[in-house]
Amino acid sequence: xxxxTQLGSxxxxxxxxxxxxxxxxxxxxxxxxxxxxxxxxQGLQLLLKYTSAATLVKGIxxxxxxxxxxxxSFHLTKPSAHMSDAAEYFCxxxxxxxxxxxFGAGTRLFVKA
Amino acid sequence: DVKVTQSSRYLVKRxxxxxxLECVQDMDHENMFWYRQDPGLxxxxxxxxxxxxxxxxxxxxxxxxxxxxxxxxFSLILESASTNQTSMYLCASRxxxxxxxxPQHFGDGTRLSIL
Numbered sequence: 001x002x003x004x005t006q007l008g009s010x011x012x013x014x015x016x017x018x019x020x021x022x023x024x025x026x027x028x029x030x031x032x033x034x035x036x037x038x039x040x041x042q043g044l045q046l047l048l049k050y051t052s053a054a055t056l057v058k059g060i061x062x063x064x065x066x067x068x069x070x071x072x073s074f075h076l077t078k079p080s081a082h083m084s085d086a087a088e089y090f091c092x093x094x095x096x097x098x099x100x101x102x103f104g105a106g107t108r109l110f111v112k113a
Numbered sequence: 114d115v116k117v118t119q120s121s122r123y124l125v126k127r128x129x130x131x132x133x134l135e136c137v138q139d140m141d142h143e144n145m146f147w148y149r150q151d152p153g154l155x156x157x158x159x160x161x162x163x164x165x166x167x168x169x170x171x172x173x174x175x176x177x178x179x180x181x182x183x184x185x186x187f188s189l190i191l192e193s194a195s196t197n198q199t200s201m202y203l204c205a206s207r208x209x210x211x212x213x214x215x216p217q218h219f220g221d222g223t224r225l226s227i228l
Contacts, residue, residue, distance in 0.1 A: 043219030094213035103156040
């Protein structure tokens with residue numbers, strides 16, 4: 001069965017520092033991959049998605065993610081953290097031609113002033 | 114923009130009550146989903162619906178049922194609420210027919226407490 005692993009339930013960075021949130025999936029066939037963000041007391045919002053076009057995907061708010069098939073990874077990065085980036089981030093996977101989406105457990109990002 | 118509206122942000126009910134959570138989307142999406150979100154567990158799929166009057170069990174359907182009589186509305190029902198159903202419930206919708214490559218659009222969630 002498809003699974004998604006997010007390394008680190010909590011990540012803390014200083015304002016202006018690089019943000020790196022890790023996501024690995026288990027699939028022999030490249031799936032569709034998504035990153036969502038959840039701000040306090042809100043639902044999830046789409047940050048970006050990979051659907052087999054370019055391997056480097058740019059999203060909203062300066063975030064990007066790189067699909068690496070050999071590593072079955074889809075890590076999320078942002079060059080310079082802002083206080084407003086503090087939120088919980090979810091990696092999600094849908095198998096190609098599939099219906100259900102599997103979500104990772106989430107990583108909460110803290111940004112220190 | 115897609116709007117997914119959940120009828121209540123916070124809800125407190127008692128053990129044994131029948132509880133209804135309502136979700137409405139305004140973008141004519143065929144697919145709709147109910148998840149529960151618990152700390153450290155991410156989102157777990159309770160039920161989903163391909164289209165009107167169609168429903169399928171997700172990964173944790175026990176103790177829940179759903180209703181989809183109209184395309185825009187997807188209701189989650191707790192038949193007899195129990196304390197272990199205290200959680201955040203998220204509704205989502207998605208356009209159909211794209212092989213899974215479209216994102217889901219989420220409501221703001223209902224935080225349900227069962228006392």
